[in-house]
Amino acid sequence: MNELISHIKERFPISDVVDAPGGATFITLEAAKLVPLITSLKTNHGFSVLVIFTAVDWLEDGKFQLTYIVNNPKEKQDLGIRVFIDRENAEMESIHHLWHHAATFQREMKEMFGIDFPGSPGVDDPFMLEGWDNIPPMRRDFDTKKYAEETYFPRPGRGTNDPATYMKQKLYPDE
Amino acid sequence: MSEKKYTTDEKFLAPENRPHTVIGPTGEEIHVDPLNDYFCQDMPKVQSPHTGIVEKFLNWARAESLWVLAYGTGCGSIELPPLFSPRFDAYRFGVMMRPTPRQSGVIIISGYLAVKTLKRAIRSYEQMQNPKYVIALGSCTINGGMYWDSYNTINRLDHYLPVDVYIAGCMPRPEAILAGFGKLKELIKSGNAEGANQYAENLQWYKDNQHKIIKDWNMPTYNW
Numbered sequence: 001m002n003e004l005i006s007h008i009k010e011r012f013p014i015s016d017v018v019d020a021p022g023g024a025t026f027i028t029l030e031a032a033k034l035v036p037l038i039t040s041l042k043t044n045h046g047f048s049v050l051v052i053f054t055a056v057d058w059l060e061d062g063k064f065q066l067t068y069i070v071n072n073p074k075e076k077q078d079l080g081i082r083v084f085i086d087r088e089n090a091e092m093e094s095i096h097h098l099w100h101h102a103a104t105f106q107r108e109m110k111e112m113f114g115i116d117f118p119g120s121p122g123v124d125d126p127f128m129l130e131g132w133d134n135i136p137p138m139r140r141d142f143d144t145k146k147y148a149e150e151t152y153f154p155r156p157g158r159g160t161n162d163p164a165t166y167m168k169q170k171l172y173p174d175e
Numbered sequence: 176m177s178e179k180k181y182t183t184d185e186k187f188l189a190p191e192n193r194p195h196t197v198i199g200p201t202g203e204e205i206h207v208d209p210l211n212d213y214f215c216q217d218m219p220k221v222q223s224p225h226t227g228i229v230e231k232f233l234n235w236a237r238a239e240s241l242w243v244l245a246y247g248t249g250c251g252s253i254e255l256p257p258l259f260s261p262r263f264d265a266y267r268f269g270v271m272m273r274p275t276p277r278q279s280g281v282i283i284i285s286g287y288l289a290v291k292t293l294k295r296a297i298r299s300y301e302q303m304q305n306p307k308y309v310i311a312l313g314s315c316t317i318n319g320g321m322y323w324d325s326y327n328t329i330n331r332l333d334h335y336l337p338v339d340v341y342i343a344g345c346m347p348r349p350e351a352i353l354a355g356f357g358k359l360k361e362l363i364k365s366g367n368a369e370g371a372n373q374y375a376e377n378l379q380w381y382k383d384n385q386h387k388i389i390k391d392w393n394m395p396t397y398n399w
Contacts, residue, residue, distance in 0.1 A: 128291070131391025142326070148319075148323070152328075155317070
């Protein structure tokens with residue numbers, strides 16, 4: 001893996017090389033260089049499987065983190081590539097031409113985070129939510145509880161207890 | 176249910192359900208609005224019971240042959256197959272699975288309902304023929320259960336469909352479901368399982384609630 005990382009380092013401006021527990025290595029890259037790197041990983045280095053492709057919402061930094069994890073089945077290596085894009089008008093280059101199933105990940109991210117992937121097949125179609133007219137639900141500024149209370153007629157009488165104090169009251173009422 | 180008409184945005188309709196023009200056999204153009212022309216526009220009516228012993232006999236017959244729509248939502252649907260296995264054997268109580276809403280009289284809402292699934296559940300329920308009953312399985316149908324603050328699952332089923340019997344639990348075991356069927360039989364025999372009439376009577380309220388959360392309504396107001 002170290003050879004591969006140094007090989008990538010010569011060609012692409014990567015930073016933050018982290019060895020995660022479990023054997024995967026994560027690198028951080030700027031968004032414009034992602035498709036060339038991932039194409040070269042697939043065609044030249046045997047990383048033929050796209051394991052997962054997902055997004056993280058860093059609300060405070062105004063960024064979306066996209067994480068691509070690719071796997072090399074022969075060498076049993078996992079490589080994660082992190083990319084940061086702006087939260088405003090989030091848009092990323094599509095990789096559906098490399099892996100067909102990436103289009104499904106991208107369709108989900110369009111719906112759940114509002115990240116656009118122009119040119120990806122079916123990216124504007126509803127994926128799980130039908131007729132959703134609010135901000136994308138997985139964005140952290142979307143208040144799930146408030147939305148559910150306003151929309152779904154909550155049944156009154158639901159209460160919550162702090163588990164520690166509640167169990168103490170139940171088990172040791174004298175203390 | 177006549178004072179308020181809901182309008183459906185054309186973009187939600189399937190291509191074959193959008194208003195379009197067809198050319199007839201002699202070359203004339205016929206304008207078709209499938210939602211109005213192909214589907215029945217009538218609303219359900221309250222059916223008053225028969226009198227005396229006739230209604231009692233009918234209720235006995237209804238209670239002893241409950242045909243369940245084989246339709247599962249959420250995790251509760253995994254409790255239904257064992258119900259029809261030799262161990263629990265629901266057939267001995269006259270409970271039987273049917274593959275289509277047209278043949279069934281009971282719909283079991285087995286667990287959490289996403290808004291997307293609710294649309295299908297409403298459609299299936301309305302396609303069933305009277306008399307019809309709803310059994311709500313699991314705490315998700317009562318108050319949302321563990322999905323009470325989810326952006327996409329409903330909290331109370333009785334705001335959208337008329338529920339006859341609730342079976343509490345997360346998940347209820349097949350024994351509990353059998354007990355629920357027993358309760359439903361009692362209700363039917365005593366003439367109190369009037370969910371379909373309740374639905375017809377308060378249709379405006381039910382439709383308001385349904386339209387509040389199903390924003391891409393792409394079917395007729397009532398699916399016969």
